[in-house]
Amino acid sequence: MDLGPGRRAAPPRFVLRGVSEKNREGKRTARQKVAAARDKQKSRDKRRRALIVGASVVCVLGLAAVIGVVAANAGKDDGSEAAGPIVAPSGAQGKDGLAIPVGEESAKSTLVIWEDFRCPACKAFELAYRDTIHELADAGQLKVEYHLATIIDGNMGGTGSRKAANAAACAQDAGKFTPYHDVLFTNQPAETDDAFADENKLIELAGKVDGLDTARFQECVEGGKHNSWVEKSNKAFLAGGFSGTPTVLLDGENIYQDGSMTPAKLKQMVQDADK
Incomplete structure (x- = not known):
């Protein structure tokens, strides 16, 4: 458009x-x-x-x-339990055969000692008291029942407590418990040093006890013959409600817990009971 x-x-x-x-x-x-x-x-x-x-x-x-x-x-040791049957050492007595006896059965006083071969407090007790204990046992006035525990293995790790206890049980089989027991405490390593886990070390220390370092003893140590027995003993210690090692009971009374006991006082108490 x-x-x-x-x-x-x-x-x-x-x-x-x-x-x-x-x-x-x-x-x-x-x-x-x-x-x-x-x-x-x-x-x-x-x-x-x-x-x-x-x-x-x-x-x-x-x-x-x-x-x-x-x-x-x-609270356990190395996390593994020993396999095999429970084999108590020769002459073990008491409930479940967990006590290694030293001294005359007829003694009027009985001293029960729970110890761990890696325990520094146990070494201190032994060094202070063992001469008195040996004297009273040799005199027929005191029977001693040794019970072995492995609490340091549980607290610090390792297997030295158990292996040393097994070796001590092997020494009991050979009739050499007391001297070997004393050698282990005299040569105790530092608490953090698991030197007793080495069977060669335990066998080497056996050389300090006349007649102990034999092929049978070595086989017993290396084979862990009494390991299960040691673990059963430790379970009994834990079940007993004790505060620690050493635990020392004289005729059922805990005499070492409060720190007031002395070797002289122990000797007097045992000799008074023997009268």
């Missing part, structure tokens, strides 16, 4: 509508892309949170398992 000079005809309306619809479609497509991207990000975030939670649960369960293992092994 001719509008006259200088005037142009307006573009057809359908062209404007087409452009507008394309713009709207483009905006709608852009919004959909943004929404899709947002949904993907949410999905990734959800998976990441799930992985983090899962990993945290695994860590907590793993830590709980470690704590359980540590708690389960507290």
Whole structure:
């Protein structure tokens, strides 16, 4: 249609509508892309949170398992129990055959001693009291019952307490318990040094006792003949509710716990009971 000079005809309306619809479609497509991207990000975030939670649960369960293992092994020796039958040493007496007796059966006084060959306090007791104990036992006035424990193995780790106790039981088989018992305490290593876990060391110390270092003794030590018996003795100690080693009982009375006992006082008490 001719509008006259200088005037142009307006573009057809359908062209404007087409452009507008394309713009709207483009905006709608852009919004959909943004929404899709947002949904993907949410999905990734959800998976990441799930992985983090899962990993945290695994860590907590793993830590709980470690704590359980540590708690389960507290107080034990090296975490393994000796296999095989329980073989008591020759002449063992008392309940379950767990006492190694020294002295006359007819003695009027009985001294029960719970000891650990790695225990420094046990060494201190032995060095202070053993001459008096030997004197009273030799005189027929005192019977001594030695019970062996392995608490240092449990507290410090290692197997020296158990292996030394087994070696002492082997010495009992040979009729040499008392002198070998004394040699072990005289040559006790530092509490943190598990030197008695070495059977060669225990056999070497047997050379300090006349007639003990024999093939039979060596086989007994190296084979752990009395290991199960030692562990049974230690379980009896733990079940007894004692506060530690040494535990020293004179006719059933704990005489060493409060620190007031002396060798002279022990000697007087035993001699008075013998009158």
